[in-house]
Amino acid sequence: MKNTLKVVWAAWLLAAFSASTSLYAGGEYIFSAPPRGPVAEETKVYKPIADYLTKVLGNKVSYKHPGNWLTYQAEMQAGVYDIVFDGPHFVSWRMAKTQHEPLVKLPGKLAFSIVVKKDEQRVAHVTQLRGRTVCGLAPPNLATLTTYSIFNNPARQPLVVESKSFPDAYQSVISGHCIAAVMRDKMFYRLQKKNDNQLKELFHSKGIANQAFSAGPRISVSEKVKIVKALLSDEAKDKMQAFNKRFNKKGKPLERAGREEYLAHAQLLKDIWGFDLAQAN
Numbered sequence: 001m002k003n004t005l006k007v008v009w010a011a012w013l014l015a016a017f018s019a020s021t022s023l024y025a026g027g028e029y030i031f032s033a034p035p036r037g038p039v040a041e042e043t044k045v046y047k048p049i050a051d052y053l054t055k056v057l058g059n060k061v062s063y064k065h066p067g068n069w070l071t072y073q074a075e076m077q078a079g080v081y082d083i084v085f086d087g088p089h090f091v092s093w094r095m096a097k098t099q100h101e102p103l104v105k106l107p108g109k110l111a112f113s114i115v116v117k118k119d120e121q122r123v124a125h126v127t128q129l130r131g132r133t134v135c136g137l138a139p140p141n142l143a144t145l146t147t148y149s150i151f152n153n154p155a156r157q158p159l160v161v162e163s164k165s166f167p168d169a170y171q172s173v174i175s176g177h178c179i180a181a182v183m184r185d186k187m188f189y190r191l192q193k194k195n196d197n198q199l200k201e202l203f204h205s206k207g208i209a210n211q212a213f214s215a216g217p218r219i220s221v222s223e224k225v226k227i228v229k230a231l232l233s234d235e236a237k238d239k240m241q242a243f244n245k246r247f248n249k250k251g252k253p254l255e256r257a258g259r260e261e262y263l264a265h266a267q268l269l270k271d272i273w274g275f276d277l278a279q280a281n
Contacts (some may be wrong), residue, residue: 029053029061029082029219035072039065045242046085052239053083056230057223073140077274082216083227087142088209092266093275095259100214102257103224104231106248109207112143113188115199116180117173123180126150126203134158135169135178140275145268146205147182154271167191174198209261211247228256 031050036042042065050063061083066072075081076090079098084090088110094100114134116123123129130151136144144160151157158180163169166183170191173181183191185204192199213231215224230236232254237244244251269275 027059029057029059030064030080031061031083031085032064032066032072032075032081033085034087035066035068039067045246048239048241049085049243052236053227053230056226059223069140073272073274079216082218083213085211085213087211088262089140089142089145089265089268091209091212091214091257092262092264093269093277094214094216095262096266096277099217101224102209102212102214102259102262103228104254105212105257106210107252107255108210110142110210111185111207112146112182112205113185113201114147114180114182114203115170115173115188116202118198118200120179120200123202129158129180129202130156132158132180133161133178134180134182135161135163135172136182137166137169138162140269140272142268143182143184145272148271149268150203170195170199208265209257212257212262214257232256 031046031053033042033046043063046063050061053061064081066075076084076094077097084094084100091100091102095102114126114129123132127150134147136147139145139148139160143166147160148154148157161172161178163172163181166181166187169178169181169183170188172178174195180202181199188199188201213227215227219227231240236254237251248254266275266277270277
């Protein structure tokens with residue numbers, strides 16, 4: 001079975017590499033992000049940024065919706081994407097494997113809450129969730145991977161039940177479908193206010209660097225400097241209205257991203273197929 005998976009994944013990577021070669025043949029830079037929604041919705045968020053960077057760099061930057069997570073992972077691993085906006089674990093992996101550099105990040109930290117019912121008696125500590133149901137988004141979602149990282153023995157991890165969204169995971173605990181749920185801490189606090197504080201926090205993760213834009217080796221150092229300057233400028237606010245509505249509702253200024261704050265997070269992906277840091281480039 002493992003050999004079959006390797007063959008299938010190798011085929012995906014070969015196709016992704018071929019796509020990379022053909023897309024860059026004309027000097028076009030490819031910008032992408034996780035496929036969180038339909039093409040039309042995601043294009044509204046990211047195409048204005050691609051168009052803005054085209055103007056800034058004087059070279060075509062095209063937004064590419066990957067279609068699905070399998071394609072996103074395969075194309076990322078094959079080095080298809082020149083500019084990417086996504087989570088710190090992916091940024092970290094690309095730094096290690098595809099020579100990407102973090103450029104600009106969202107303000108604040110990412111932290112996650114594991115929550116249970118207020119009157120839950122079976123679980124008093126997060127380690128007691130081993131073998132029990134935890135509702136959360138499917139891996140490689142960072143909240144779920146953070147949960148897995150608490151448990152050193154893969155055979156004694158919680159059983160993650162896939163939820164469509166964090167609010168869905170919250171309601172699944174209330175209904176008894178899952179003993180616990182994992183979600184972004186800020187989302188948990190908002191849901192608590194709407195639901196009369198029916199749950200309680202069992203575990204709160206340490207904050208780590210937020211989602212960021214990174215750029216790969218086909219983009220020169222001088223071009224990376226231009227991208228940073230452009231995304232941090234006042235002009236960018238107008239170009240990134242849909243982006244800020246999705247990811248930065250308070251409109252706080254974006255921040256310069258540093259290498260050190262992203263280095264360690266690739267380890268969260270170690271059990272996701274194709275992201276093993278020990279594998280050859």
